[in-house]
Amino acid sequence: MKKVLITGATSGIGRELALQYAALGHRVALVGRREEKLVALKEEIGDLAYIHPLDVTDFNEAQRVYQHLIDEMGGMDIMILNAGVGIAKMLPPWRADKNTIEVNVVAFAHGAHFAFDYFTKQGHGQIVGMSSLAAHLAIGSAAAYTASKHFISNYMIGFRQKAKHVDADIHITDIRPGFVKSEMTARGRNMFWVAETDKAVQQMIKAIQNKRKVVYITKRWRLVALLVKCVPQFVWDRI
Numbered sequence: 001m002k003k004v005l006i007t008g009a010t011s012g013i014g015r016e017l018a019l020q021y022a023a024l025g026h027r028v029a030l031v032g033r034r035e036e037k038l039v040a041l042k043e044e045i046g047d048l049a050y051i052h053p054l055d056v057t058d059f060n061e062a063q064r065v066y067q068h069l070i071d072e073m074g075g076m077d078i079m080i081l082n083a084g085v086g087i088a089k090m091l092p093p094w095r096a097d098k099n100t101i102e103v104n105v106v107a108f109a110h111g112a113h114f115a116f117d118y119f120t121k122q123g124h125g126q127i128v129g130m131s132s133l134a135a136h137l138a139i140g141s142a143a144a145y146t147a148s149k150h151f152i153s154n155y156m157i158g159f160r161q162k163a164k165h166v167d168a169d170i171h172i173t174d175i176r177p178g179f180v181k182s183e184m185t186a187r188g189r190n191m192f193w194v195a196e197t198d199k200a201v202q203q204m205i206k207a208i209q210n211k212r213k214v215v216y217i218t219k220r221w222r223l224v225a226l227l228v229k230c231v232p233q234f235v236w237d238r239i
């Protein structure tokens, strides 16, 4: 039985991760801002779920809540940094980009440091970061979002290197979904190959179990990533 802490568990991918991990008999510690969603999830999962409302951008509180949930759960083997926001608008107000950067970049980095320190002391563990195919893109209507996912994937490469310099068995898994049904994509337009949440999360859990370094969800998005990597800079500048 693994002990898994999941951020952004109140909806979409995070909620489905919680349900599927619990169905496999693992303990799950779940955070998100919407307390009523956490309470409903706890009622659905039962004793294997440990919940606490949290805004991940409140770093002092996040530190306290992560540790509190780990103590309640009796340890932690995997920390899934899934909480994320993104809006698609060509001219978003600054506060929208600021919020994206605070959640997807700064709170992600804070969570990664928390997990790394915890797993270093423990001697083992796995950090999972919810990046995106957007880690390969540059899109004007989602500039902060695509840039934030570049950060996440690149940051995880750095943490994989850091892990070699500590006396601990730490694995880093970078998950890069294409489109998956969730609250975030419910607002989106011009989407294709949108995966059902349960199918996408099954593939994520398998990749985490296999300690994959990088995985595209669903698998066909790997081909898109390979193609996108060949797009020269002048093309991005003209889009």
Ligand SMILES: NC(=O)c1ccc[n+]([C@@H]2O[C@H](COP(=O)([O-])OP(=O)(O)OC[C@H]3O[C@@H](n4cnc5c(N)ncnc54)[C@H](OP(=O)(O)O)[C@@H]3O)[C@@H](O)[C@H]2O)c1
Pocket (backbone or CB within 6 Å): 007, 008, 009, 010, 011, 012, 013, 014, 031, 032, 033, 034, 037, 054, 055, 056, 057, 082, 083, 084, 085, 086, 103, 130, 131, 132, 133, 176, 177, 178, 179, 180, 181, 182, 183, 184, 185
């Ligand atoms: N769906 C896709 O197609 C897709 C593709 C690529 C990557 N992703 C990534 O997958 C992750 C999950 O997104 P989703 O698609 O499942 O969307 P979602 O249904 O909107 O879920 C986002 C989650 O993040 C949480 N969150 C947002 N701001 C937060 C904050 N300040 N503090 C704590 N939690 C916060 C939300 O909880 P509260 O609102 O309750 O706080 C919610 O649980 C994101 O990182 C997203 O970028 C999704």
